[in-house]
Amino acid sequence: MRSIKKLLLIYTVLGILFIQQPSYAAFNFKFPKFFKFKKEKKIQENQQEQKEDIENFEEEITPQDENINNANDTHDMSENSGETDAVYISQVEIFGNNIIETSFIKDQLSAKEGYLYDRKTISADLNKIYKTGYFTQNIRAVPLRAEGGGIRLRIIVEENPPIKGFTVEGNNVVATKDIMNILSQYEGQPQNILNINSAIEQIQEMYSIKGYILARVTSVQDDPDGIVNITVDEGVINDVIVEGNYKTRDFIVKRNILLEPGTVYNENIMRDDILRLMGTQAFKDVKRDIEMDPNTGKYNITVSLDEQRTGKISLGVGVDSTSGFFGSVGFSENNFRGLGQKLSINFMAGTGILMNDSSIIDRPNLQAELGFLEPHFKSENQTLGFRAFIRNFGSYQVPLAIEKRYGADITFTRRFKAFKNLSGSISFGGESVDLDEGDEWKARQVFASRGIDFSERAKQLDGGVYAKISPALTYDTRDTIVNTRQGVLARICLEESIGFGADSFGKLYGVLKKFIPVGKKSTFVVAARGGGKLHGDMPEFAAFALGGPYSIRGFNISEVGTGNGFMMGTAEFRTPIPFMDRLTTNTFLNNVRLAAFVDAGTIFGDSLTNKLYDRPGYAITAGVGLRVFIPGLGPINLDYAIPFTNTGGKDRSNGFFTFGMGEMY
Incomplete structure (x- = not known):
């Protein structure tokens, strides 16, 4: 009898200890079947509740429950009756959470109130709670008998320490x-x-x-x-290694590479460095490799170069409204002396103005030019260029005159670091302009037909020697120069000409172009140009002119008029030849563009030439054209446009073809 009383005392004490801390107790304890509590036993009310919990306490479930044999096993709450009826969850309780919301934990559970009690499902739920990352592995589920039947499921969690x-x-x-x-x-x-x-x-x-x-x-x-x-x-550079440059000197390559040892590697800067190196035209390919130095933990950057032949002799033929059919020969060296400098010599001979014009004398167009460029003058953001030229051609500014020009200039250009798309330049040069009578008899006829004294002809033929200063600003965000699809190009230039034995004058002009992508391959271009005289008596050879492939198409060179100022605009849609990319992979054919455009402009300040040839001074035209990119020459433009306004002394009502090279302006 005493042993039974002692056993009763031990079980009672153990039961109280375990029930007081249900969140952290871990045991598999069951009362012997022969032991029964006496309901008539007089104990305190809270102790009675604890004993009832002990009666109802079932084997706890952990995230890795080894007692699970079948996913469909249900728990039999009857110890002696042998009942096998399914048992459902009547209540879910969450204990141990202080920061994480109870609702968040319950959202992880598949075992919800009213669901079938299944040990494997609950174990999987505990794993889901653990995998949220907020809790330690001390996660348990304790099933308790609920009043009125069913299971009261108690989920006990332990949060990780909070981040402070x-x-x-x-x-x-x-x-x-x-x-x-x-x-x-x-x-x-x-x-x-x-x-x-x-x-x-x-x-x-x-x-x-x-x-x-x-x-x-x-x-x-x-x-x-x-x-x-x-x-x-952050990835600090240990060293920048250059290899593959046999002709180009190391310092020439490295001055194009802005990444330096000790700085953090930046792929955007490296990409710009590669573009700069490719832009020298000294290399066929430029690659970069990155390797960690095991001794320093920093990175070695290897720039591998594949040099190409940079000295080239070029032969070409073409057509242009100003030069006619022409042939050219030239020599260029894009890596002069291995210093990345550019040297070029070009000669061109053309038949003269295309589409014969009675106001332009028919004679060959002869030109020669020597050019030199130092792309890194004192700094990677500065260039210095030199140019000398000779030109002899039938003037398209001054009617029936032979225009001879020769001169030279030096241009200094600087890109602004704070505004990477903005650059400034200034040119200093000298030029001699001579205008000789090309066909005096015909000129006298024109003057006589308009009732103008031929003594005015001398003013048309004014030339002289000039010293020139030309500062300019350029803003350029174009994605590419060839077949540009998006971006803006803006340029403004002041040109001051100081005459020696001739009148000095100054003028200001600018251009603004915006490229707007349309679809995947087409482009819409809007552009505006304008300019005007600032001071002095500007000679006719330097006047602003409209008409021709580089201004208002549908007219020949200068046919709209010349004057002391002008304003014009253009809207043009460009698109590849439909389905060409499906028919061939040929780059030349895929670079061809169809164009539809509208041009409009006006001249300010009437000139003697406008009166002699009854030029309208303004025009609106519309037309279609082709843009063909020729490697080594650039884009060739073939356009046909019809005027919508008065064409003056020339009947262009049926339209007119123009040929040009390069962008319109």
């Missing part, structure tokens, strides 16, 4: 506050490896977007006080 703050080390090119903007959302939450990994990915993605593709989070450590310490390796 972050520190960041190793970052230089990205501000700490930018990194903290990613991390701060996790402060106050339990430590969660999933959230930390997500933050690491966001930090590395932020670096990558900025071009720092080597940046990595290399260490994440938590202190006992809840501070998480993050270390970043």
